[in-house]
Amino acid sequence: MNCWDSINVTKQLGFYRSLILSSLFGLLSFIFLYLPFTLIHKDIIVKDHGLIPVILGVAILPLLHKALRILPLKVTNKHLRIKWTLEKKFIPNFHVGNHSKTSKPTLFFALLTPTIVITIPCIVSSYFVPSYYPYFLLVGAINLSLSYIDFLYIRHLWKAPKKCLISNEEQGYDILIPR
Template sequence: MHCWKTINVKKQYGFDRLFMMSALIGIGVFISFYTTLNIIYSDPLSDNYFLPFILAILGVYPLHKLCHFLPLFGCRRCIRFILKKQMVLMPIITLKIAEPVAKKHFILTLVTPFLLINSAIIILSVLMPAFSHYFAMLLAYHCSLCVPDLVYMRNLARSPKHALIEETDTGFEILVPQPMA
């Protein structure tokens, strides 16, 4: 195996640029989703259940990280969870994979939170239109969290079909088999 390419989105784009992209995508998702729901449903909005909404906002990030773990459940021995505190209050959860993973499996790992959580939020917003403003904010926040995953997926889409992805301190390495001589 040899390294075809190393991807480090934080180094390639920088924290500020990633944060700005996430914020803009979140604002765009909120505006489009909230507007669409208001056009479809004419029910009056309710501000009841504000505390569960706050708890849902706080729970989206850990749930997002847990959803990354679901496709890798079979190889849970090679996974480490790292919990760091940033700015005293904000915990940062990192999932480290110790072994190379097939490209398709890794892409599935990246897209799982986006598909599961966003689908659940959209279904709940259809079932409870009186709280569509809460669900629009949750969807926007979660889409903002998914931006780095989607950027990684975009980079991986251009890699060779049968590549393996290995996580290192410098980012993700795309490994391809060496041709036989």
């Protein structure tokens, strides 16, 4: 196998620039989602249960996002190594083992799964459960912010050849093509 391209969005953009762009994408998505729903739900009183449920929901969201991204890879690749760690002694986190190879459609689906499973139901729920619509939109916008880097990887993978394998490396992906 020959390496067709190496993709490392954090290295190309820089950590702080990718963090700023991701935050800006999340903020703009919240604004563009919140405005129409405010017009739809004009006379609705928003229920408030305090700040603690919101903080817990937002704290769990990155772990759920990462788990949903890994789930399709684990289903299709039985030999995928997942390493669990505790950061700061109480925050669970996990990483996919290096040098695991997957196909292009599987990686596309894995990168889009958090958006499909979290963001779209949040937007639909904000329409059908109007008393909690700002909270659903907030969770959806934060998930879109987390998905920003995934969208950049999808943009790079779109240009890759159809019959390629993608290898998970330390900070990015290597696109491998047969000789």
